[in-house]
């Protein structure tokens with residue numbers, strides 16, 4: 001057996017043990033692809049990949065994408081490897097990293113096919129904090145009651161970068177709003193997303209800012225409840241990193257966040273596998289206006 005998988009929790013996560021020399025073998029890649037669909041998060045303990053090995057693994061699993069090419073931390077010397085760190089020598093704008101303390105789906109705020117999977121390897125750890133949490137949004141949908149499923153079917157959600165950075169700044173700092181909008185326009189996505197294979201998951205996260213056709217307090221209240229529901233222990237896995245760990249997760253069906261840390265020494269290397277499906281489209285002005293309409 002070239003590769004073995006051990007479930008971490010019933011609804012999410014597997015440990016993967018494989019000799020690094022066989023990581024790119026056809027048989028291993030096929031089993032990893034399948035496990036990613038069913039288990040959501042795969043942990044390769046202390047496999048110690050270099051950037052070149054991580055990129056080769058990423059390329060074998062799908063088509064490499066880089067949705068943060070322009071974000072600080074992108075390194076021209078290691079194309080498509082994004083360094084997630086608070087080290088100001090590497091990352092001059094830490095707000096992007098501070099935003100990762102809150103639940104999110106990578107790339108959902110961009111008008112691109114949703115990145116299929118994210119690959120992350122631990123290079124240097126923080127003394128405190130820095131674990132990564134994952135929530136299975138297939139399971140969160142599946143375990144709703146039939147009535148709740150009926151109520152949510154057809155609802156559309158507006159995701160904004162303002163909502164994503166609200167917990168970081170309170171409100172968007174002057175001068176950044178325009179650049180943020182350019183980078184990430186408000187997007188409208190289905191709340192319940194039916195994937196190509198027919199499975200359904202919720203599209204949630206801190207960036208979920210309102211429900212189309214509902215005033216803010218009503219829509220946001222629903223979204224907050226669902227975020228809390230999806231983040232319950234049964235649907236989540238928290239990964240406490242060791243240097244050299246590599247984790248890959250199904251970005252189409254999970255949301256994730258990092259436990260806060262302040263240590264500028266922590267460095268994670270991220271690569272991304274592109275997807276083929278766009279769940280939504282940029283939000284219309286009319287949908288935005290309705291969401292922001294005051295209610296008394």
Ligand SMILES: [Fe+2]
Nearest residue numbers: 100104106256
């Ligand atoms: Fe992320």
